[in-house]
Amino acid sequence: MKFLRFLGFLLFFELIASIPVALIGTTKNFVTLFIIIAVSFLAQCGFVLTVFKFSKYTLKDFSIGKSDTLNFVFFAVLMLLNQIFFIILNNNNLLPANNNNVGVFNLVQSHKIVLTIYFAMIAPILEELLFRGVYYLTFIKEFRDSTIMEIGSSWRYLLVIIFNGLLFAFLHNGTFDLNSVNYFVGGLILSLSYLKTKKISVPIGLHILNNILTMLV
Incomplete structure (x- = not known):
């Protein structure tokens, strides 16, 4: 039952995250773009509110x-260090093409801001609420204590x-190859930061920092 409940959250998240991004890439009309973003934002707000209700988060x-x-x-x-290591591997052509990063970069170029x-x-906020927040409160009963x-x-x-890291890697890379190790290690670091501090704000901040660094590089 727990797995099915989490799977429901995961499928809904993937839906609201992937459909708007796919639609944005097909239009440059400002009105259409605004409508897509507005609908996506409302859906994501609904997701966040659902997570809050389910996980019983507080401002603390x-x-x-x-x-x-x-x-x-x-x-x-x-x-x-994880990012630097894989940047070095990538610059020396030791990694296959990272389709996720390439796709994000190309999409951002069309609507930068x-x-x-x-x-x-x-x-990052939505992903951490799901992959760290809901996930660990679902599968580790004694998590808070x-x-x-x-x-x-x-x-x-x-x-x-470990399964959390594998799931995080697969959903970001779409397959398991050397690029998946980057996401897997990143997922483990985010998990350990949450398990250590019990503050969802910590992995959220780390994930935001990581994504900004990735986009700059």
Whole structure:
């Protein structure tokens, strides 16, 4: 039942995330573009409200304390090292073409301001609410009351964390190849940041930072 519920969230998210982006790429008419963005925004707001109701988030989950800031910096460095490593591999032609990044880049070129905001800000927020927020509150019953060490000591929960990374990688890359390792490691870092801090704002901030870096590079 838990898996089916999460699958429902996932399918709905993929629907509201992929259809508007696909439609945006087919038009340059401002009115049509505005309507697509407005409908997409309303659907995404509905998704976020549903997630809030399901997960019982409070403003505390979005606050940032001193320890959270230190954790954010630590995990941001890990994300940066992961990106640098794969940039080096890519520049030396050791990776296959990354269709996800190429597709996003080409799409952003057609509507720079709108889609830069979408891919850099909106998409990371929605993805983290689903892939880290709903996912772990669904599959790790003791999530809110357990430390990262307690969660990591359970082989069952380790499988849950690994599956999260694999799912995140597959939905971003569409297949499993060397590029998937980048997304998999990134997903693990985002998961560990959430499991460590219990603040959904931390992986959201890391994901936004990562997407901005990717678009700049």
